[in-house]
Amino acid sequence: MSKVGCRLTCPSFSPCGRRCRMRGETLWIRCFINAAYRAALILSLLSGARIEDGPSLSCPFTTLERLLFMDFELKFTPELEGFRKKVQDWLKANIPDGMENPADPVDLTLEGYNKQRALGRKMAELGWLYPTYPKEYGGGGLSDDEAIIIETELDRYDQLLPPYYDSGGKLAAATIMVWGTDEQKRAFLPPILTGKVRSWQLLTEPDAGSDLANVKTTAIRDGDHYVVNGQKIFVGSAHGAEWSWMIANTSPNGKRHENLSWFVLPMDLPGVTWTHMDLIFAGNESGALSGYKNTVYLENVRIPAFNLVGGENNGWKVAGTHLELEHGLMQGSLNGDRTLQKVFKVCRDLKREGRHLLEHDDVREELADLYIDSELTRLLHLRNYWMRSAKKPMTYEGPQAYLHMKRAALRTSKSLHKILGPYALTLDKERGLEDGHIEVQQRGGIVAQHPGGTVEIQKVIIARRLGIGRAVKEQAGVLR
């Protein structure tokens, strides 16, 4: 996407007799954009040329700005398409066999997980693991466009970027970029960005869910260390993580929101123990929406004071940065809901009352609703992506997209249940549909309601951002 927002003044214009009624003026100007000129222009734009603003004339018809339209298409220059080819070839040669996600990815064995980690480290050597982060910290120094290409190509293999979910890179790295000292950036970013270390977040506690600021885990200063005691729940990952990052209470008698601090915590420190939580959705390693969760106990864990990021008792502000990311600013998909293709297939194949599902009017109506929800997921993320890359000030858009996805997930569950009846609810190898993807969605739709904040919490954030009942609109969190 080169900048096509340029204004070009047509090299030859002469009086034409078109009545320009803009602003009530009458101008007598004609723009001759001859075919050769236009072709040259389009070519130069496609090849990534950045054309500076020319002088503009008062009649808008004499300028050719962009290609005259709003543009919804993610366009890539020939150079970028070359990069795509390179990524495709490399993945073809380097993706280990059998790395497609099974329906219920709890099946991801330790061996499978280790393959993902190995792939990540290989990608990091090319700068593809964290493409947009600065090279000096182990990132790729690449553009948003290149990152999108890598993500899109990995998506063909049902793999994420990074291939293993890594909240340390997805969320914490951005936070450290904003709040860390130079020394902390040098210490914490390279291991994460090169794939050496994988990290998870320690946020939620039994008494701090929606009310995250109510965390009870304490971190009390003791010389060059903080001593941590407490319990964190709903911590993802079946195969562990080398690091975690967390908020803890560093001032037990302090004022709410001014008593928290943000730490990077190596998980091999003495006093850290895990137990698995038994939930309705086994889920996997693939991120916040996965259901494989653990309880983490912290008993007299000594964290070096160096690992405190953003200053003592400033943790609530620091957390705002990654909560923003989690709340849909970078999350979600520009492809809509991938379950949909599977549902269409089932409706073509399966019969009810002697007719294919697709021939039933009620099913056709449900499919329209499913399609619209999926398209809105895509459109809202497209808008957010555009606003972010065009550096437009954002307020409520992230949580709005997140809220839509949460609501759409439950609506989708109900639609599938209505269309497929008991078939939607069975995982049975012989009788279940689409390798169990449909049944998993029945549980996944419910599980999707709470990670990163419930529907109600999203609405609380949106209300602040719209400035409902407030004198000042809250801005979206600070990002790189």
Place this chain on the structure above:
Amino acid sequence: MDLSLTESQEMLKASARELVEREFSKDNLVKKDTNGGFQPSDWKKIADLGWAGLLIPDEFGGEGGSLTDAAVIFHELGRGPVPGPHFSSAVLGTLTVLEGATPEQKMSLLPRLAVGATVVLAPAITESDYGWSASQIQMKAAKRNGSYTLNGAKLFVQDAIGATHILCAARLGSGKIGLFIVDAKTPGVSLRPLPGFTTGVGEVRFDRVIIHESNLLGEGREDGWTILERTLQKAIPILCAYQVGGSEKVFEMSLEYANTRVQFGMVIGRFQRVQDHVIEQVNQLDAARWATYEALWKLDTGQPAAASVHMAKALASEAYYQVCNAAHEVHAGLGIMREYGLYLHTKMSRTLYHYLGDPKFHKRRLTNALEAQGVI
């Protein structure tokens, strides 16, 4: 990708907003609404800006604008909501003529449509068996000696009052549908408004109306319904933009009210149940907005757009309706006082909900379109 408006569209938007705020303020629109509705002089104000001919090509004296250009203006008119024949005549009527007329018909109609005063076209499609499918057109046009005789009634015709010409769909002898351009002054044509919680709706009766065969759109063309279907694909997203503009304005009114109305010692926007209504509005609004503009972009760049068009109408009709409902929840008593003006939007949201097909209708069409495109 760049989802901002072009510079010329920004200029159009600014001049449209300025016009609506100057000539069609809330107080003005309330006054008009209680004193017999939209007047031809109001239409002239819009036509004088060249917007009657916005979609008409250069050679017929129009502006040759894109569909998105038109949508930008309609978005602003929707914020009024400015009533009147701008959609019926300058978009749906005009595009139908462009799609189906003979060169002679275009020469005689389009330049006059473009100046907006001498021809104001109102498409008359639906009848007592209300709906937007071809099978529901029953009115007959009998041919004799180079003339057609039209008999029957068209119901729920938008902007019939004040129209100089009616674009009437009727069955030909072959059973196919033809579109007729009928001068409203032809003997046997009678118009009357249909009163109620609705805006700009009328009935057009044809009592043995005799018109020359040259008034059949496209002279001898018997594929009137195909012409109309093709036209609707282009016209509907512009109507959606109007609904989006209306939704946007109502959302802004509600947000402002929530931040100024004090009860229980604080502004009511502090209450989460009030916030819920406003959040519902912005969600409905944004869904309709981006679906609409993407459909327009597809049409303007010549891509297959059927699924996007149906989705846009389903979402925009629902959005405008629900945004108004939520506004009444936020405003309570104030919202039903005529002078406050919210009811103008509510009435318009109801009127446009089913116009050119309600959400259910378009969702059915959406699934058909997805099937035709091989998506399903």
